[in-house]
Amino acid sequence: MAKKVAVVGIGMTENKSHWDCSMPALYRLAAKRALADAGITMKKVDAVVFGHSPEYFEGINHPEKWVGEACGAYHKPLFRIHTGGTVGGSTAIGAYYAVASGMFKTVLAISGNKLNETASAQIGLSTVYDPIMGRQFATGAPSAVAVQASRYYSKYGYTDEHGLKVAVKNRNNALNNPYAQLRIPNYTLEMAKRTPVLCAPLRLADMCPTSDAACAMIFSEEKRAQDITETPAWVKSVAAVCGGVNYVDRDWAVPIDLRKAAEIAYERAGITNPRKEIDVVELYDAFSVQELIWSEGLKLCDWGEGGKLIDEGVTYMTGELPVNPSGGVLSANSIGAAAMFRKAEAALQVMGKAGDRQVKDVKISLGHGWGGAIQFHTIIIFSKEK
Amino acid sequence: MPEKVAIVGWGQSRFEGDKKDIHLGELIYETVRQALADTGLEIGDIDTVIGASCDVVDGRSISNVFTAEAMGAFLKEESKVEEDGAYAALYAYMRLLTGPFQTAMVVSHGKISESSPQTYSGLICDPFLLRPLGIEAITSSALQACSYMTKYGITEEQAAKVAVKNRKNGLKNLNAQIKKEITVADVMSSPVLASPIKKYDASPITDGCAVAILATKKRAKKITDTPVWIKGVGYDQGLYYPGYSPLHKLESCEIAAKKAYKAAKIKNPTEEIDCAEVYEPFSFYELMLYEALGLCGEGEGGKLIDEGTTEFGGSLPVNTSGGAMCANPIMSTGLVRVIETAMQLSGKAGEHQLKNKPKTALAHSTSGLCMQSSIVYVLGV
Numbered sequence: 001m002a003k004k005v006a007v008v009g010i011g012m013t014e015n016k017s018h019w020d021c022s023m024p025a026l027y028r029l030a031a032k033r034a035l036a037d038a039g040i041t042m043k044k045v046d047a048v049v050f051g052h053s054p055e056y057f058e059g060i061n062h063p064e065k066w067v068g069e070a071c072g073a074y075h076k077p078l079f080r081i082h083t084g085g086t087v088g089g090s091t092a093i094g095a096y097y098a099v100a101s102g103m104f105k106t107v108l109a110i111s112g113n114k115l116n117e118t119a120s121a122q123i124g125l126s127t128v129y130d131p132i133m134g135r136q137f138a139t140g141a142p143s144a145v146a147v148q149a150s151r152y153y154s155k156y157g158y159t160d161e162h163g164l165k166v167a168v169k170n171r172n173n174a175l176n177n178p179y180a181q182l183r184i185p186n187y188t189l190e191m192a193k194r195t196p197v198l199c200a201p202l203r204l205a206d207m208c209p210t211s212d213a214a215c216a217m218i219f220s221e222e223k224r225a226q227d228i229t230e231t232p233a234w235v236k237s238v239a240a241v242c243g244g245v246n247y248v249d250r251d252w253a254v255p256i257d258l259r260k261a262a263e264i265a266y267e268r269a270g271i272t273n274p275r276k277e278i279d280v281v282e283l284y285d286a287f288s289v290q291e292l293i294w295s296e297g298l299k300l301c302d303w304g305e306g307g308k309l310i311d312e313g314v315t316y317m318t319g320e321l322p323v324n325p326s327g328g329v330l331s332a333n334s335i336g337a338a339a340m341f342r343k344a345e346a347a348l349q350v351m352g353k354a355g356d357r358q359v360k361d362v363k364i365s366l367g368h369g370w371g372g373a374i375q376f377h378t379i380i381i382f383s384k385e386k
Numbered sequence: 387m388p389e390k391v392a393i394v395g396w397g398q399s400r401f402e403g404d405k406k407d408i409h410l411g412e413l414i415y416e417t418v419r420q421a422l423a424d425t426g427l428e429i430g431d432i433d434t435v436i437g438a439s440c441d442v443v444d445g446r447s448i449s450n451v452f453t454a455e456a457m458g459a460f461l462k463e464e465s466k467v468e469e470d471g472a473y474a475a476l477y478a479y480m481r482l483l484t485g486p487f488q489t490a491m492v493v494s495h496g497k498i499s500e501s502s503p504q505t506y507s508g509l510i511c512d513p514f515l516l517r518p519l520g521i522e523a524i525t526s527s528a529l530q531a532c533s534y535m536t537k538y539g540i541t542e543e544q545a546a547k548v549a550v551k552n553r554k555n556g557l558k559n560l561n562a563q564i565k566k567e568i569t570v571a572d573v574m575s576s577p578v579l580a581s582p583i584k585k586y587d588a589s590p591i592t593d594g595c596a597v598a599i600l601a602t603k604k605r606a607k608k609i610t611d612t613p614v615w616i617k618g619v620g621y622d623q624g625l626y627y628p629g630y631s632p633l634h635k636l637e638s639c640e641i642a643a644k645k646a647y648k649a650a651k652i653k654n655p656t657e658e659i660d661c662a663e664v665y666e667p668f669s670f671y672e673l674m675l676y677e678a679l680g681l682c683g684e685g686e687g688g689k690l691i692d693e694g695t696t697e698f699g700g701s702l703p704v705n706t707s708g709g710a711m712c713a714n715p716i717m718s719t720g721l722v723r724v725i726e727t728a729m730q731l732s733g734k735a736g737e738h739q740l741k742n743k744p745k746t747a748l749a750h751s752t753s754g755l756c757m758q759s760s761i762v763y764v765l766g767v
Contacts, residue, residue, distance in 0.1 A: 132409065
């Protein structure tokens with residue numbers, strides 16, 4: 001049966017244009033920082049799980065072959081995971097299973113992308129669509145999420161101001177995060193409203209930036225975890241659920257795939273009232289409106305009440321349940337690392353190591369990610385207590 | 387960790403050079419249905435699905451976006467390994483060992499005819515050092531073949547014997563793409579692709595899909611009377627740049643094999659392994675793999691094929707299915723090795739079933755240029 005697993009070290013690179021280093025160097029930086037954080041060397045790491053998003057971004061096939069040894073995977077067991085935007089989450093979950101299965105004691109999960117090396121991330125993402133049916137009208141991620149936003153706003157009577165409020169909240173949170181890319185002082189709703197519409201109803205302010213970044217997490221079994229650190233982030237549960245794309249009654253405002261993932265994760269973690277029991281959430285807000293929709297999927301509120309969370313201030317740093325204290329994906333999106341940043345940020349919160357973005361007295365935290373055509377969802381729930 | 391997880395069923399598409407008549411989704415769906423029929427399970431009985439595919443093979447970013455539903459993964463716990471299906475089976479194995487799941491389905495697929503193996507392997511090269519050289523799978527493998535043959539005095543004829551043996555084995559395999567008996571003289575006179583590799587030393591271009599269903603001990607025995615147990619698995623990734631480590635041997639495979647043997651408590655592989663399926667994209671690789679897997683001593687790969695040990699009727703048959711020489715569906719080739727091994731062990735290999743049903747067998751897969759990464763399974767009944 002499952003061994004107890006904890007995160008014992010975290011390494012992040014800054015989210016920005018890393019013109020000064022190659023992809024292996026970027027991954028290496030994250031790996032070195034994670035090892036330093038845990039106070040161990042690669043000798044103690046038994047295996048590596050490697051994440052990276054579409055090969056078309058950097059034009060490298062099987063990047064784990066080139067980049068693996070820079071992460072310290074010299075003659076180590078390594079396999080690669082790729083699930084699109086949520087790959088960082090899928091990779092962390094892969095590392096969890098590698099330890100929980102009893103196959104390895106300590107495993108490094110690492111994931112990233114150098115989006116600035118792609119001619120256009122949106123061209124890369126447009127080739128997600130089936131070449132026979134779908135690619136003809138594909139225009140990247142914003143067009144799909146614009147449909148999702150329109151559906152959500154009209155279904156529940158919200159307006160684009162609800163999305164923009166999320167953007168303002170998260171961008172202000174990002175000021176406390178040295179790894180975030182967009183750190184705009186005194187960002188206000190008026191400033192957000194003045195940004196141009198890129199794909200109605202989405203404005204520039206509703207969208208994430210383009211970043212280069214890598215993130216690494218070290219997972220360890222119970223005994224070794226306690227030897228390594230006094231503040232391990234215990235993994236209470238993981239879940240990764242796949243939804244569908246091309247079915248006619250898909251309601252973009254009702255993420256049943258995320259709901260399924262949340263129900264599995266809560267059941268395994270013994271959580272019955274997520275809104276009360278979870279102290280902080282990091283979710284994948286590549287577009288502002290998604291924070292509201294995912295909050296519903298995650299059962300932080302009822303269906304249709306996501307907009308109220310932001311109106312009532314529940315999810316602010318000062319609120320009852322802070323969401324994205326790091327500034328979220330809206331403040332930094334490397335795609336390959338973005339979902340692992342969510343998990344790593346959630347782990348830092350229970351470890352009490354989140355610096356200026358630390359939420360007080362965090363016992364349980366949740367990290368989420370989405371990928372594919374908004375149908376792959378990953379969740380990890382961390383706990384301060386074993 | 388012996389006898390905790392078993393392979394209980396499988397499906398293989400017909401392997402063909404150019405599956406123009408079938409959409410990728412249909413190909414996957416049909417093969418998944420075949421595997422479910424093999425086990426008598428419904429899709430609702432599958433707890434988790436692990437896919438294996440590659441963006442560059444399929445020409446799709448995030449290759450599983452539109453294929454996950456065909457795999458039956460809708461609203462299931464799913465993930466995707468961007469390596470050969472044998473690595474996806476490893477992840478499925480880890481998930482089953484962990485506990486929340488009783489059954490797992492591994493689905494690997496690729497239609498490389500819509501891309502090209504040269505594009506696929508050439509793009510593995512980094513933009514700074516390797517790509518300007520213009521090398522890819524055939525040329526990098528040719529360099530490795532030269533290094534190996536020079537070091538140990540292996541001849542081109544000995545490599546050709548592998549191509550002849552495997553193509554002969556493939557005649558009996560219903561799923562094989564290449565069904566043509568050839569001679570050593572045919573191989574030697576076939577056009578040179580990159581010396582010393584000639585056309586008949588190379589595997590074909592193949593489209594296809596493979597599916598394996600794994601189950602925990604408790605569930606496996608309810609599904610089938612002939613479960614095939616995963617006795618041990620080892621995997622390893624070596625150095626990236628060909629030549630930074632010795633090219634005349636397969637270091638990652640040696641390490642992977644040692645780990646697999648240790649887990650399966652195998653001390654003397656030549657005695658204890660009854661048959662093997664290995665991923666040999668080019669004929670000479672099979673000789674190198676004999677050595678790396680400890681099926682013979684260092685430099686003795688050529689001797690092993692000369693003595694007929696690895697032939698269908700030999701004492702340690704290798705690639706009774708015909709191997710990659712008869713079908714090389716990139717992303718599935720390694721999973722097919724695992725499936726073919728399970729078929730032999732369960733006595734379900736049909737026309738190419740070994741007369742003395744094996745009890746312990748080995749399956750190997752690889753990924754990267756010059757076999758940078760390897761995975762080795764020891765399976766048993």
